[in-house]
Amino acid sequence: MRRALLLTVAAGGMLLAGTAVASAKDGRDRVATPPGGRAFELRIDPELDARFGPRPVNAVQAAAIVTSRFGGQVTRAELDEANGRPIWEIKLAGARVGEVDVDAINGAVLDGEAGDD
Structure with a gap:
């Protein structure tokens, strides 16, 4: 009984891990739509996604910040990555800045580059 349970748990874990790797490695760009906002392009490098795993601050939250x-x-x-940490590079139109980096762990605004305005 104990051995059968262990085998079942191990097989389930391998299935979940395989699914996560398969979905992380498709490498396609996506579209994110914040609640009440306009959709934007979402790019996630599969290698960075796999290395950093789930991030406390997702792309929609970083966009809102x-x-x-x-x-x-x-x-x-x-x-992207900066100093070994995951960051979101956010591109803006019609703002005082054109690109802003946001720490994907704590949501801190790290850097901003001048925009076209």
């Missing part, structure tokens, strides 16, 4: 601080419209969010 940036637009509340700088205004404008998010056009793209891309998972």
Whole structure:
């Protein structure tokens, strides 16, 4: 009985891990739509996604942090890395800045580059 339970748990774990890897490695860009907001392009590198795993601050939350601080419209969010930590590179249109980096662990705004306005 105990052996059968152990085998069942091990098989279930391998199935879940395989599903996570398969979905993380498809490498396709996606579209994110925040509640009440416009859709934006979402780019997640499969290798970074696998290395960092789930992040406390997702792309939609990072977009909300940036637009509340700088205004404008998010056009793209891309998972990247800075100093060994996951970050979201948020691209903006119609704002004081064109790109802002947000820490994907704590939501801190790290850097902003001048926009076209």
